[in-house]
Amino acid sequence: MPDKDSNPLGFANPHSSAPCRIALIGFGTVGRAVAKILGESGSRALRLTHICNRNVERKKQPWVPNEVVWTDDVQSVLNSEADVVVELIGGLDPAEQIVRGALEAGKSVVTANKQLIARHGPDLLQLAARHGCQLEFGASVAGGVPVLPALRTGLCGDRLHGIAGILNGTCNYILSRIESARIPFSEALEEAQARGYAEADASEDLDGGDARAKLAILALAGLHTRVAPESVRARSIRTIDAVDFDYAAELGCTIRQISRADLKADTLFADVGPCLVPAGSPFGRVLRNLNLVLTSGQYGGDMAFLGAGAGGDPTAVAVVSDLMFVAERLSAGPGARGVAGRVFTPTISNDFETPWYLRFFVRDQPGILARLAEILAAHRLNIDAVLQKPGFDKAALPFVITLEPCRDSLLRPALEQMSGLNFSIRPCLCLPILR
Numbered sequence: 470m471p472d473k474d475s476n477p478l479g480f481a482n483p484h485s486s487a488p489c490r491i492a493l494i495g496f497g498t499v500g501r502a503v504a505k506i507l508g509e510s511g512s513r514a515l516r517l518t519h520i521c522n523r524n525v526e527r528k529k530q531p532w533v534p535n536e537v538v539w540t541d542d543v544q545s546v547l548n549s550e551a552d553v554v555v556e557l558i559g560g561l562d563p564a565e566q567i568v569r570g571a572l573e574a575g576k577s578v579v580t581a582n583k584q585l586i587a588r589h590g591p592d593l594l595q596l597a598a599r600h601g602c603q604l605e606f607g608a609s610v611a612g613g614v615p616v617l618p619a620l621r622t623g624l625c626g627d628r629l630h631g632i633a634g635i636l637n638g639t640c641n642y643i644l645s646r647i648e649s650a651r652i653p654f655s656e657a658l659e660e661a662q663a664r665g666y667a668e669a670d671a672s673e674d675l676d677g678g679d680a681r682a683k684l685a686i687l688a689l690a691g692l693h694t695r696v697a698p699e700s701v702r703a704r705s706i707r708t709i710d711a712v713d714f715d716y717a718a719e720l721g722c723t724i725r726q727i728s729r730a731d732l733k734a735d736t737l738f739a740d741v742g743p744c745l746v747p748a749g750s751p752f753g754r755v756l757r758n759l760n761l762v763l764t765s766g767q768y769g770g771d772m773a774f775l776g777a778g779a780g781g782d783p784t785a786v787a788v789v790s791d792l793m794f795v796a797e798r799l800s801a802g803p804g805a806r807g808v809a810g811r812v813f814t815p816t817i818s819n820d821f822e823t824p825w826y827l828r829f830f831v832r833d834q835p836g837i838l839a840r841l842a843e844i845l846a847a848h849r850l851n852i853d854a855v856l857q858k859p860g861f862d863k864a865a866l867p868f869v870i871t872l873e874p875c876r877d878s879l880l881r882p883a884l885e886q887m888s889g890l891n892f893s894i895r896p897c898l899c900l901p902i903l904r
């Protein structure tokens with residue numbers, strides 16, 4: 470039988486045998502799962518001392534040890550002897566004040582809050598360093614997939630220049646359902662909502678806001694760049710039609726919401742939105758609500774991280790792993806310091822050079838292709854292929870033009886000119902093709 474200190478949550482503690490005291494703020498899906506893992510581990514290294522939630526009485530659980538203090542008073546937690554505060558309430562207000570208050574009180578913080586870290590991560594890391602504490606946020610991107618710890622420790626010896634990922638499980642569920650069942654977007658969204666994979670108002674997910682906040686955090690941890698999430702262009706998946714999967718398949722591809730960031734000198738090329746990806750590629754094979762992150766490094770080459778991007782238990786594993794890391798460093802004594810990270814503010818650009826997929830819905834009439842070709846030629850854009858499947862209603866005919874690689878900025882004026890054409894019955898759908 471292993472003794473308790475060699476259990477999965479135990480670790481060597483050469484300087485102190487005192488347990489690390491943990492205060493949990495936010496006892497919802499993830500908070501409950503964290504408390505459960507801590508309780509079931511029997512660890513002597515991590516001890517849950519406080520659970521704080523608004524209207525806390527209704528939250529009490531019989532399986533939580535009697536010595537844990539239940540409270541709805543955040544300030545009493547910040548004034549307590551807890552070594553680490555775990556912020557799991559989400560959102561910016563009051564989470565930001567709580568995290569700042571904890572760090573200023575000399576407590577390390579573990580959080581799963583992507584909005585908070587995407588907006589204030591660099592400042593909060595500096596605040597933590599000034600107070601000799603640590604701030605860990607491994608669960609804030611890709612839930613239980615340990616990509617952030619990998620970026621901050623396992624890959625920090627490399628010089629990373631690219632990160633790309635499927636970071637939003639809701640979008641991936643919807644796109645892979647349209648792909649497999651050829652159902653309309655609206656039906657796939659309703660199904661995702663009925664199964665609990667999408668919120669009633671899923672705009673943040675569908676329109677890319679969620680993914681670009683996560684991309685900003687990945688860029689902070691892996692590329693050491695300070696990126697305001699709003700500075701990254703986000704394109705919606707709402708415009709994807711079942712027919713786009715037919716045309717993508719003809720090109721050997723499928724469609725996924727991809728978040729990508731490429732660092733070239735002082736410019737960070739960044740974009741979030743639906744892209745064509747090869748059907749047999751790692752991205753093309755990610756189904757349902759899984760997450761995948763690929764990193765590219767100068768020395769180590771490409772790495773892949775795949776797994777459950779959400780859910781109480783997988784996310785709680787990431788939180789508890791952060792807690793173990795923090796506790797181990799605290800036990801190393803007063804010399805241990807949080808990592809402030811060297812960050813710089815790059816120029817943000819979405820001017821990627823790629824091949825493109827342009828899908829038109831038109832009212833059929835003679836001369837349509839000639840007119841489109843004329844506009845593309847006038848903008849010095851080269852057509853690679855024209856695809857038109859038979860059997861569609863001539864009043865709403867979908868067809869596709871693919872373009873040879875060109876910069877986004879060269880394509881936009883041509884799209885602008887095409888938007889005024891009288892045979893067009895929907896705006897042209899323009900997707901990068903990633904090879």
Ligand SMILES: NC(=O)c1ccc[n+]([C@@H]2O[C@H](COP(=O)([O-])OP(=O)(O)OC[C@H]3O[C@@H](n4cnc5c(N)ncnc54)[C@H](OP(=O)(O)O)[C@@H]3O)[C@@H](O)[C@H]2O)c1
Pocket residue numbers: 494495496497498499500521522523524557558559560562563581582583608609612778779780781784
């Ligand atoms: N769930 C996931 O799969 C997942 C994945 C990755 C990251 N995360 C992140 O993890 C964090 C927690 O998510 P969750 O899913 O556990 O959320 P949740 O189920 O909504 O839990 C949040 C808890 O915080 C409490 N709370 C909210 N505002 C509070 C306040 N001002 N003072 C005190 N307590 C407050 C809520 O109380 P009430 O019961 O009164 O509302 C609730 O118990 C978020 O940052 C989220 O983005 C979650």
